[in-house]
Amino acid sequence: MRTVAVVARVLSALACVALLAACATRPPSAPALPALGAAELARAEAMQADRARALAAVTVWGFTGRASITSGDRGGSGRIEWRQRGGSFEVALAAPVTRQGWRLSVDAGGARVEGLEGGPRTGPDGQQLLYEATGLEVPVGALGAWLRGLPADEAIYGPAHLDFGADLLPARLRQAGWNIDFRGWLEAGDSGRALPLRIDARRGDAGVRLVVDDWGGAGP
Template sequence: MSVRGLPLAILGAGLLAGCVTTAPRAPLPPAEHAAAVARQQAREAVLARHARWNLQGRVALSNGQRGGSGRIDWQQDGDAYRVALSAPVTRQSWRIEGDAGNARLEGLDGGPRSGADATQLLREATGWEIPVQALASWVRGARATQGGPAQLQFAGDGRLARLQQDGWTLDYGDWRLQPAAGVELPMRVNAERDEARVRLVVDDWSAGNASP
């Protein structure tokens, strides 16, 4: 397997299709939009107090030329993270872990690779565009505090439907209350920028037991 041969089964088409959510149909009236923004700010304040969490699910990646899918286990503790992907069919896996200033990628030919930025490390080593640090916020339906200005769009029920930040567009679906966190979290997240796509289906959220 070459360095750019990320060990994910090339089975992404079904998951990529299944993850697509409905884009916001029309802007909410100003008063309803303001109320939705206020609820979003309150959600983000709660999430900031629950900086230790874990998700397990399925992920599909595409860069316009290649696509792959597999299982994902993401552990987060503040700025520290550990993201493991595995392809059950090929029995291969890789893991990236680090914090705000360091990243280490394991599971590729040639041994571990390290760098200061997880996104750049993955891009150079695998060809995949995965904004790891920003996704730590985005996957929970929150704006990335280290990112630029964000645009929010809400569905008719007031839930966050789309977030745009730093050139990425995040679409959300299947919100469910997570008692451990005290807020709703999305079970489906689609992230796109140009030809790069990350599709995530969350099978389980948990809080307070992550230990990167």
């Protein structure tokens, strides 16, 4: 019963945020994909390989924005902050009005979630820990790659398939049963590091929608 009360308190705090409220109840329709010719597809794949190399060199990065997370009839939305340093990361979701929410930290030593009634919780796996604490299914281990339009480690998450848009940037990524649609991009400029501005990820009745306001330390 205590776990149910904790989940209810967190979700009620996040659900009061109206900024992305529509996202929590109605998943977006998948964008249409263009039919690329062989030459265009080869160019898109070459551009993606260049992006991947450029982004691999950026090991410290982060972003701020807005998120909506749903899992069945549960869901919440609010401000999100993501900070990555190599294989370690910290993600926080909070309602802008009440500032209530949670913060998840993951490193080689395991995971820790804070901000919930009853004090911090720890465990070996960030995704499982977050699910146990909030009832929300968030693929946090893979998001570090997906957020930047890259496949996650295939040795862990299995094969990935990329479809490209008319701009020859990733339009849809399929991996580990998730469909990730990219709906807007920050132009690469001279760095070669084009980055997504809107990300919609869905698997079954679980979904994560992100709108990036600022790519701190990772943009062009």
